[in-house]
Amino acid sequence: MIKTLLVIIGLTIMPAWAEVWPEPDWPIDNTTFDWQAVDSYAFPQRNASERSGIRTDALLIIRDGRILHERYSAPTTANTAHLTWSVSKSVLATVLGVAQGEGRFLLQDPAARFYPPMQAHPGVHLADLLHWASGLDWQEDYEYAPLKSSVVAMLYTRGRDDMAAYTAARASAEQPGQRFLYSSGDSNVLAAALRGMLDAGTYADYPWQALFTPLGIDSAIWERDGAGTLVGSSYLYLSARDLARIGLLMQRDGRWQGRQLLPASWVAFNRTLFTQAAAIPGEANPGGHWWLNQPLAGSPTPWPDAPTDTYAALGHWGQALYIVPSQKLLIVRYADDRDGSYRHNELLKRVLAALAKEGT
Known part of the structure; x- marks a missing residue:
């Protein structure tokens, strides 16, 4: 790694390697990688007559704030607000983190x-x-x-x-x-x-005011039940690029540009293992409404080919936002999996292997 250099401009000291943010959209990293093994796993030919096998709708790989790889299956595009299913739960936790930082x-x-x-x-x-x-x-x-x-x-x-x-x-x-x-x-x-x-009348707009608008998210649709309550468990829709913004916020410990939008202590809580759980082979373990690649006592690491600091927001039928802080890596996957054949560890292993070959 090249260490951060400090450049003195007048009386202001600024980092020469400033952090990259999506302003307004994600920049593209033009480094050449071989994604064939990743795409062959994530995008096999679909069976037109039945919904079986791995059926990836979107795959977005971002490192250190720059897009490395992006691919979609029609009709999903970069602009599609895709149903996130239970990824909604982790986004709800992120909204709650803003509220907690406000002392609520x-x-x-x-x-x-x-x-x-x-x-x-x-x-x-x-x-x-x-x-x-x-x-x-x-x-x-x-x-x-x-x-x-x-x-x-x-x-x-x-x-x-x-x-x-x-x-x-x-x-x-x-x-x-x-x-x-x-x-x-x-x-x-x-x-x-x-x-x-919250104050009366502010609830419906709060996720936008607290989280989505500060992050530049404009694709969000969040359904409510008959009582007007957000269906925090299941019914948030986001584009892959917008979900990645939440991933970048979490990867950077709650910071968004110059603002500490989430308390760092809240992100630490999200990433702390809840030990009163039973391990399920191949499945991540619970943190604070996020899923962790940390082993429970006496059990193996859930995703053995990924770093143990990996954590994720996961949803039904293969929705996922993976965060790997040690690699400054984000992966968004949207899908229509129905038969349980997809494996988190396999995708992570292939992405990490492709990155490891950089420059070779």
Whole structure:
């Protein structure tokens, strides 16, 4: 690495290697890489008669603020606001990070302070919800057990008019904070709690005012339920380039240009392993509403070919935002995977191998 040089201009000391930001759009790095192994994995020929195999809609690779590689499958383009599914959860956590930096809440505040229906569960704190550890009874199954699925009922049937209220009405199954149980309901209670932190009439615009507009994001669409609450679990749409802006904010510890938009302590919380979880082979482990490539005690690293500082926002059917701070690397992948054949580690391994061959 070439060390940062300081250039004295008048009385101002400025770095010769200034950080690169998308102003207004992402700059392109023209370094030549061989992406054949990456593209052959991410973009195999699609089966026109059935939705099987790996079906990547968008792949965007950014290093140190510059686009290295970008590819799309029609009809998705660079301008398409793609459904992010549960990547929405991590973006919700980022919005909450701005609110926390404004002094609107503490992690140990009871959820009921901001969302009164949670008074039935007075021991649930905001940190518990951010760890998907509310202790509320929940079944997060989609295609495999739809009749028993809490999330299907919340999103599509009896819970859709007020998703947070549906979740708050669930019985307690565990003590809060004692066990990880992935729950889109926990995320939607957080989305409802955000409203309780804000002045009347400001909730609908808050994600834009707090996060999207400062980052230059203009593609965002975020659906709300029948009660007007953001569907923080599932229904945010963003272009790949705009989702990467959130990745760059996180990669740079909450800084955006000259502003500390997120407290660095909030990013550290997002990246801290919640140890009350059981490891699932090949799957990342929970942090503060983000997913970490850190091993739980006695278990292997989830993605062994990627650095352990890698973390991600992940969503149904293959949506992903990967952040690798040690490589100053961001990867956005949108997809329409249906059969579970895609592997996070395989894509990360191939991208890192391509980067390692730079200059050879």
